[in-house]
Amino acid sequence: MQSCRKATTRISAWPTTDRWVTGIVVVALLALTSWLLPAGHAAEPAPLRPDDVAVFMRAKLDHSSEVLEGLSLADFEKIRRGGQLLALASQASSWQVLQSEEYARQSVAFRRACERLERAATEKNLDAAALAWMDVTMKCVQCHRYVRDQPGR
């Protein structure tokens, strides 16, 4: 209860533009969620994909929730950490599912967006962080669309 009250106090103290921007991010995120997951996941078995890759990929959702929570509560440390974990994930070997130039290009673009998010959080700029987060989620969607469109997937 204590933490609830704290959060409410903080939200009501926000300038209107911050609330507006965060509102847009939340709505956009809901709209993007249906696009986010690569299609056909639940439906078809993927014998070539080791489980640990799926677990690794799923962890991106946890980091994403941390960012969104941070944006919602103006908790810059949460935003920064979520962005950092996402950027780090994109450098791990489990990330390298496809060996194509386009996949590498999309991975770099994703990492840059995460780094912009981290920077905005470090500078405690909530608007910049919210915009950078929208950019990050667009990169999730774009890469998943690319992966889906590959033959044999």
Ligand code: HEC
């Ligand atoms: C550069 C490419 C790329 C980016 C960017 C990317 N992903 Fe993924 N994601 C993948 C690949 C590849 C898979 C595995 C698809 C497959 O196995 O067919 C995947 C799978 C997933 C899965 C499904 C895991 C499972 O199998 O259950 C989730 C959830 C996911 N990503 C979340 C995210 C989120 C959230 C973001 C953005 C914060 C993101 N991804 C950004 C490439 C990417």
